[in-house]
Amino acid sequence: MALPDLSRCALHTITTKPWSLEQCVAGCQQAGINAITVWRNALEPYGARRAGEILRAAGMRVPALCRGGFFPAVDAAKRQAALDDNRRAIDDAATIGAEMVVLVCGAVPGMPLPEARRQIAEGIAAIAPHACASGVRLAIEPMHPAYAGDCSAISTMRQARLICEQMPWRGRDGYPVVGIAADVYHVWWDDALEDEIAIAGAKGYLQGFHVCDWKLAQSDLLNDRGLMGEGCIDIATIRGWVERAGFTGFNEVEIFSDRYWQMDQSEWLQRIVAAYLAHV
Amino acid sequence: MALPDLSRCALHTITTKPWSLEQCVAGCQQAGINAITVWRNALEPYGARRAGEILRAAGMRVPALCRGGFFPAVDAAKRQAALDDNRRAIDDAATIGAEMVVLVCGAVPGMPLPEARRQIAEGIAAIAPHACASGVRLAIEPMHPAYAGDCSAISTMRQARLICEQMPWRGRDGYPVVGIAADVYHVWWDDALEDEIAIAGAKGYLQGFHVCDWKLAQSDLLNDRGLMGEGCIDIATIRGWVERAGFTGFNEVEIFSDRYWQMDQSEWLQRIVAAYLAHV
Numbered sequence: 001m002a003l004p005d006l007s008r009c010a011l012h013t014i015t016t017k018p019w020s021l022e023q024c025v026a027g028c029q030q031a032g033i034n035a036i037t038v039w040r041n042a043l044e045p046y047g048a049r050r051a052g053e054i055l056r057a058a059g060m061r062v063p064a065l066c067r068g069g070f071f072p073a074v075d076a077a078k079r080q081a082a083l084d085d086n087r088r089a090i091d092d093a094a095t096i097g098a099e100m101v102v103l104v105c106g107a108v109p110g111m112p113l114p115e116a117r118r119q120i121a122e123g124i125a126a127i128a129p130h131a132c133a134s135g136v137r138l139a140i141e142p143m144h145p146a147y148a149g150d151c152s153a154i155s156t157m158r159q160a161r162l163i164c165e166q167m168p169w170r171g172r173d174g175y176p177v178v179g180i181a182a183d184v185y186h187v188w189w190d191d192a193l194e195d196e197i198a199i200a201g202a203k204g205y206l207q208g209f210h211v212c213d214w215k216l217a218q219s220d221l222l223n224d225r226g227l228m229g230e231g232c233i234d235i236a237t238i239r240g241w242v243e244r245a246g247f248t249g250f251n252e253v254e255i256f257s258d259r260y261w262q263m264d265q266s267e268w269l270q271r272i273v274a275a276y277l278a279h280v
Numbered sequence: 281m282a283l284p285d286l287s288r289c290a291l292h293t294i295t296t297k298p299w300s301l302e303q304c305v306a307g308c309q310q311a312g313i314n315a316i317t318v319w320r321n322a323l324e325p326y327g328a329r330r331a332g333e334i335l336r337a338a339g340m341r342v343p344a345l346c347r348g349g350f351f352p353a354v355d356a357a358k359r360q361a362a363l364d365d366n367r368r369a370i371d372d373a374a375t376i377g378a379e380m381v382v383l384v385c386g387a388v389p390g391m392p393l394p395e396a397r398r399q400i401a402e403g404i405a406a407i408a409p410h411a412c413a414s415g416v417r418l419a420i421e422p423m424h425p426a427y428a429g430d431c432s433a434i435s436t437m438r439q440a441r442l443i444c445e446q447m448p449w450r451g452r453d454g455y456p457v458v459g460i461a462a463d464v465y466h467v468w469w470d471d472a473l474e475d476e477i478a479i480a481g482a483k484g485y486l487q488g489f490h491v492c493d494w495k496l497a498q499s500d501l502l503n504d505r506g507l508m509g510e511g512c513i514d515i516a517t518i519r520g521w522v523e524r525a526g527f528t529g530f531n532e533v534e535i536f537s538d539r540y541w542q543m544d545q546s547e548w549l550q551r552i553v554a555a556y557l558a559h560v
Contacts, residue, residue: 109496109512113471146426148469149496149512155469189428189435191393216389216429221501232389232429 002236002277003251009276010035010063010250012210013042016265021051023265025058031269035061035250038096040089048095055096063250064139064181064208065093069103071123072116072153079119082106086127093136099249100137100207102181107153116153121163124178132169132177139181139207140164144189146221157187157196164205174204181208182242183254185225188214188233194241201245209242211235211280212255223258227271229279239280251280282516282557283531289556290315290343290530292490293322296545301331303545305338311549315341315530318376320369328375335376343530344419344461344488345373349383351403352396352433359399362386366407373416379529380417380487382461387433396433401443404458412449412457419461419487420444424469426501437467437476444485454484461488462522463534465505468494468513474521481525489522491515491560492535503536507551509559519560531560 003009011033013024021042028036036055043051043065055062068089073079086101093101105120107113124138131138140160143152154160160180169177180200187193200206213231218224228235239251253272260268283289291313293304301322308316316335323331323345335342348369353359366381373381385400387393404418411418420440423432434440440460449457460480467473480486493511498504508515519531533552540548 112514112517113469117471144426145424145469146501149494155471159471189393189425191397191435191439214429218501221426221498234392237392 003280006032006273006276007034008250009033010037010061010252011272012037012039012066012252012254014039014066015253015255015272016269017261019265021046022054025054025060027266027269028060029058030266031273033273034059035063037064037066037252037254038062038098039066040092043092043096048092052096061250062096062098063252064100064102065089065096065098067102067104070106072106072108072111072119074108074111079123083123083126086123087130090127090131090134090136094134098136100139100179100181101131102139102141102208104141104143105152105154107148107150109150113148113153117159120153121166124163125167128167128169128177132171135171137171137175137207138178140178141181141183142186144186156190156192157182157200158192161196161200161205164203176204179205179207181210182206183210183212184233184235184238185210185212185214188238193238197241197245201242201247206242206245206247207249208252209239209247209249210252210254212253220258223256225255225257227255227260228275235280251276283560286312286553286556287314288530289313290317290341290532291552292317292319292346292532292534294319294346295533295535295552296549297541299545301326302334305334305340307546307549308340309338310546311553314339315343317344317346317532317534318342318378319346320372323372323376328372332376341530342376342378343532344380344382345369345376345378347382347384348418350386352386352388352391352399354388354391359403363403363406366403367410370407370411370414370416374414378416380419380459380461381411382419382421382488384421384423385432385434387428387430389430393428393433397439400433401446404443405447408447408449408457412451415451417451417455417487418458420458421461421463422466424466436470436472437462437480438472441476441480441485444483456484459485459487461490462486463490463492464513464515464518465490465492465494468518473518477521477525481522481527486522486525486527487529488532489519489527489529490532490534492533500538503538505535505537507535507540508555515560531556
């Protein structure tokens with residue numbers, strides 16, 4: 001069943017990267033989108049307080065701030081700097097009214113993945129109390145195994161869940177403070193995906209759902225992601241799993257694309273809306 | 281512990297793609313390599329009988345013929361054509377004295393992965409009796425999830441093993457006819473890797489071990505693989521797991537690289553030998 005409208009659609013500011021936050025808010029209003037996930041590069045020119053005012057004045061919901069994470073490092077000073085940065089991200093998220101901070105957990109070339117995963121769990125445990133006190137959740141985003149070398153040692157929903165299960169913190173609403181943001185681009189290939197979505201949903205970990213598409217020929221593994229319908233991901237089926245797992249949040253459109261960033265961004269957003277209604 | 285010599289080193293003909301099979305055999309002899317895995321494009325100009333003569337005359341061991349597979353297809357005629365092609369690969373493998381045919385199992389854009397996996401298991405079951413009768417084993421090569429769209433719906437050692445466990449055929453030596461070829465490029469990121477290698481070894485499925493490296497910046501996801509030591513894979517640790525699982529076969533060097541194929545192939549092979557002794 002195609003989605004009937006845009007009521008659950010959210011746009012990541014990075015998807016219309018050439019736009020400022022204000023342009024993005026205006027563009028979303030014109031397109032009928034009522035939720036924006038804010039990336040830190042879009043927030044920076046305004047500062048969190050002003051960005052929050054802009055978002056609230058426009059009546060925008062803010063599913064998430066992107067992104068924190070990058071916990072593992074060879075030296076302790078760098079690990080501490082990452083913790084400090086994550087705490088700032090949590091503060092900014094609270095200020096702009098974002099429900100969660102998305103975590104790209106990090107990986108260090110040459111560091112064994114089990115050690116990176118240990119440092120990731122340690123880092124999340126270190127910042128979770130601050131998130132808990134700030135009323136902000138933390139969402140681990142498992143990244144495609146193609147990014148395991150230098151971006152995220154957490155490659156699957158299962159790995160993310162095993163970390164969530166180590167974290168005792170609960171918000172005032174009773175939900176776990178540390179959960180998962182599932183991006184179809186990163187997890188679509190996994191034969192455990194349907195089961196892991198069900199488990200994450202049942203345990204209250206499923207916080208975010210990101211959509212784009214996996215193109216068969218990618219000119220670049222980072223900035224050539226597909227618009228929904230351009231690739232091979234059965235997004236609607238995965239959305240069905242997510243909804244049956246109890247997820248009622250936004251379907252967040254997050255597309256890195258050098259190609260689309262060169263377009264007129266209003267036209268690009270029109271194409272996104274059409275693709276969202278047809279393929280999400 | 282670095283490897284002391286080249287006695288367990290094998291070269292894939294595709295690694296020195298510009299060379300004919302005869303040039304590859306001569307190059308290996310000069311470099312002190314005594315085993316060659318033959319790709320079908322290298323075999324074609326000679327035919328299997330002549331290729332087998334060349335390999336035997338040089339005293340070359342032949343771990344594998346690359347490659348069969350590509351089982352799933354939307355229409356039955358294409359699936360049948362794939363089975364016929366796989367049987368020819370088995371015949372050629374027997375003729376050149378290759379121990380196994382490596383299977384890249386296939387995937388079809390738009391076909392749900394579970395259906396592709398069902399067709400893969402069906403295809404392997406269809407050709408396994410012929411492999412069994414021919415004294416040739418079949419080695420499923422799990423491919424990196426980056427290839428799940430159009431190349432292989434089998435992305436992990438575990439998925440490959442679950443297919444192996446459905447296959448009852450045993451060779452005259454008592455070993456399963458259907459097993460696994462583990463390529464570090466495809467499986468290094470997997471948190472189940474060490475365990476799955478142990479299981480595959482104990483159950484007699486571990487047939488092949490391929491080495492190269494995962495470069496952090498790849499200009500092309502197919503033909504920009506790294507020489508051992510150029511990337512982030514801890515190859516020696518994985519080789520240790522493979523050996524503790526009872527594997528006594530060859531460490532097969534399989535590198536697709538537009539860059540290295542442009543080099544003088546004798547110099548390239550010298551670099552391979554040095555990297556093999558330092559990093560495998």
